[in-house]
Amino acid sequence: MPISDRNAPVLTAAEMRAAEAAVIAGGVPEYALMQRAGKAAAEIIWRAGAKRETLVLCGPGNNGGDGYVIAKALRDYGVPVKVAALADPVTESARQARAEWGGAVEGFFHVETHFAQVVDALFGTGLTRGLEGEVAARLVQLVEASERSYAIDIPSGISTDDGMPLSAVPHFDLCIALGQWKRAHMLRPATGHWRRKHLCDIGIPAPDATLFRLERPRLSPPADDAHKYTRGLVAAVAGEMPGASALAAEAAARGGAGYVRLIGVQSVNRTSHAIVRASMKNEAALSDPRIRALLIGPGLGRGEAGAERLGQALVHSHPVVLDADALWHLAEGAMAALPENAILTPHAGEFAQIFANLSGLDISGTVIELAVTAAQSSGAVVVLKGPTTVVAGPDGRAVVADAAPSWLSTAGTGDVLAGLCAARLAVTGDPFRAAAEAVWLHGEAARLAGPAFLADDLLPYIPAAIAACL
Incomplete structure (x- = not known):
């Protein structure tokens, strides 16, 4: 099940088929499904392009059938439409759609080049090999010569399951997904081949889906009788670079936690007064049974002192978020000490270090397969973490976040995300839900902050991101 009814499969x-x-x-x-798809896509094209002259390119399969339905629907809206076919229809539904179009069908290589709008309905989902060179070049020519362009379901030439181009692929203004999102709609480099995408x-339905697109979560304000401990105590452990742990603690304090305790920091003076300092020598600071989430890793250090602090922290079996240097120690043999409710937040390099050398583990595929495995x-x-971030659970569920601002590619933003993960874990008690909520809030705070920010600049925007979810 998805973590929220807002998350689309x-x-x-194969799952789409x-x-x-x-159904x-x-x-x-x-054919009824084809009509639904074509008419829905046509309405979007009509709303975007009004009555601009439109060329619809149709392939031989059902994607081409969608194209004929689109052409007829646009003609019914009063749009001047031409249809060019790469080949005759080969499926019964596509043949019926062409018959109902009833208009002229020109040859793909012979139709004139310049149109206000071009619709790519050549192949779509399920393509397993690239377009022939002349076909790919002609498609690129037609799309680049147009003012606006639309790809139906998936741009022709893109592999559905991994988002890789199988041949030359033009760049479209809009990709119109039909029925459900496909993996290519989430994965790079495919996502670089359109400016916007829309799902019809x-x-x-896809009741058995295990992968979902991450959308805005639904959050609740604290209960009327809430207090700092019922809202969740986060304990953040510092290390060699205390600024990183302080930044993560600040994010946790703004991410919904009721109480944040920063343990082991001596040299950082500028933290919020509400964040409580404690010493690593104070055994009660880590053993406190009221701790709902432990955060360790940002600025921890990779030496013996960092390893010792990690061991001290994990021995209490609190729900934990491990980030940065804690992940390095994990790769060095600390995996066995993980408690049940743990969140790991690696970027690609850390991920490879942790998992690539584990005996008997096949780590391959897209970021989706990597995270789930x-x-x-x-x-x-x-x-x-990455340009496309995937949150995966041990039960096989996963959500993919594909829309975070690229301005997040700056130092310290991972510390903010780790703090948000800890806050949401303390609030919800559910590691999968917590991580997904944190990823969305992180991206929304970045969107609100605008371009060229420092990681610290995200902090004031976290409450506004939460407010958008209430």
Whole structure:
């Protein structure tokens, strides 16, 4: 199940075919689905481009059938439309769609080049090999010569499951996904081939999905009788670079936790007065049973002192968020000490160090497969950070965040994310939900902060990001 009813499924090509087959087996004719898809896409194109002259490019399969439906629907809106086909239809539904279009169909290589709008309905989902060179070059030519361009479901030439280009692929203004999101809609480099994307719901459910697109979560304000401990105590452990742990603690304090304790910091003076300082020599600071989330790693250090602090922290088996240097120590043999409710937040380099050399573990595929495999092998929730961030749980569920601002690629933002993970873990008690909420809040705070920020600049925008979810 998704963590929120706002999170839409993300399917492989095989999963999409199975979902469509289930709807058809339930009594909905395939051609009825094609009509739904084509008419929904046509409405979007009409709203975006009004009555600009439009060329619809149709392939031989059902994606081409969608194109014929789009052409007819646009014509019904009063749009001047031309259709060019790469080949004759080969499926029954596509043949029916072409017959109902009823207008002229020009050759793909012979149609004139310059149109205000071009619609790519050549192949879409399920392509396993690249377009022939002449076909790919002609598609690029037609799209680049247009004022606006639309890819139906997936741009022709993109692999559905890993987002890799199989041949030359033009850049579109809008990618119109049909039925459900596909993995290519979330993964780079595919996502660099359109400016915007839109999902058309055409009545194809995916009840067995395990991967979802991360959308805005639903958060609740504290209960009327809440106090600092019921809202959640976060204990953050410092190390050699105390500024990093202080930054993470500040994020935790703003991320919903009721009480944040920063342990082991002596040299950082500028932290909020509400963040309580404690010494590592104070055994009660870490053993406190009221701790709902332990945060360790930012600025911890990779020497013996860091390893000792990590061991001191993990022995109490609190729910934990491990980031940065704590992940380095994890790769050096601390994996066995992980408690049940753990969140790991590696970037790609840290991930490779932790998981690539584990005996018997096959780490390969897209970031989705990597994160899911790592979560299942470690028993922890894994937040694989990057341009596309994936949150994966040991039970096989995952959410993918594909829309975070690229301005997050600056020092310290990972510390802020770790602090948010700890805050949400303290509030919810659910590592998967907590990590997903934190990733969304992190991206929204960055969006609100605007361009060219420091990691510290994210902190004032965390409350506004939370407010958007209430």
